Amino acid sequence: MRVVAAMSGGVDSAVAAARAVEAGHDVTGIHLALSRNPASYRSGARGCCTIEDANDARRAADVIGIPFYVWDLSDRFHEDVVEDFMDEYAAGRTPNPCLRCNEKIKFAAVLDRALSLGFDAVATGHYARLETGPASRGGLVEMHRAVDHGKDQSYVLGVLTQDQLAHSLFPLGGSTKAEVRREAAARGLLVADKPDSHDICFVADGDNAGWLREKLGDRAPNHGGDIVDDATGEVLGQHEGTVGFTIGQRRGLRIGRPAPDGKPRFVLDISPVTGTVTVGPRERLAVDRITGRAPRWCGAEPGLLEGPQVTVQLRAHGAELPARVAVDGGTVEIELLEPAFGIAPGQAAVVYDGSRVVGSATIAAAVAAR
Known part of the structure; x- marks a missing residue:
């Protein structure tokens, strides 16, 4: 296959690109320029969108021996991710910009451009696994949690549709982070020991509240x-x-x-x-009923999900909670079988059946546990 490897400048995406080459694919590396002013985004180990990161990605592509390009998606990123982040907070909701970036940029804008250029798939360094499902579920491409549960990123990928999954590669899903770092060092990749990026890439100093007050101004x-x-x-x-x-x-x-x-x-x-x-007090934060909107399903839309393996995850690094999930068109009703705390509108509720990601919805309301 002809594959675009999205290279952020970190160790994960570099090893993912190298593995795609090793698997026999015709790979081209790309780095996404997401900032209109890269110097205003986080720098060093705290970011993933800097000039430094672009240079790291280019050096990794050279070592791997693949062509490398930079795609400027800064306008699209600003509109679909940064503006959405500001609008959601202004409305009293709590968005997840990484999830929105996956939905709107990495697996929409990038994939659309890649397919239009004749590529077959996009490979990324996300920790998740893709498998062909059984005939009883239509033989569709299914996304499952990564082997390394501590690095699993299926939550922020829960917005991907079947068509997007069918054109995606996650070469790291079966590995641990330690294994990936050792492999990077063995391949001579200088990013082998580069720290992981954290927090929100477009908030330069990590002060979300201060950044929002400054950027929103009179729109607040x-x-x-x-x-x-x-x-x-x-x-x-x-x-x-x-x-x-x-x-x-x-x-x-x-x-x-x-x-x-x-x-x-x-x-x-x-x-x-x-x-x-x-x-x-904390006990007033307890909720056991959640209503979701704008659902996105990784395969066929489910009707009713219940049973011992059905769980819901409500934060990127949150625990799985047993649940009963009922879907009616654009509305998802979630009954938590044990209460959750501090659930905010705007967050994503990602539904699992065992390790399989069923899909996600944006939380519209959370009702206090009785």
């Missing part, structure tokens, strides 16, 4: 408001804008004094319209 729904106690309605303090908060947040509330019982307070609710942030 408010410029401050009250922090209110859920039980008493007492105003405990003020804040500089609701974009600085997310459901379940504990740190950075700056309300000056502890609760009467001495226990910490958590953000329970955010109202961008009134500027009110409501706080209270």
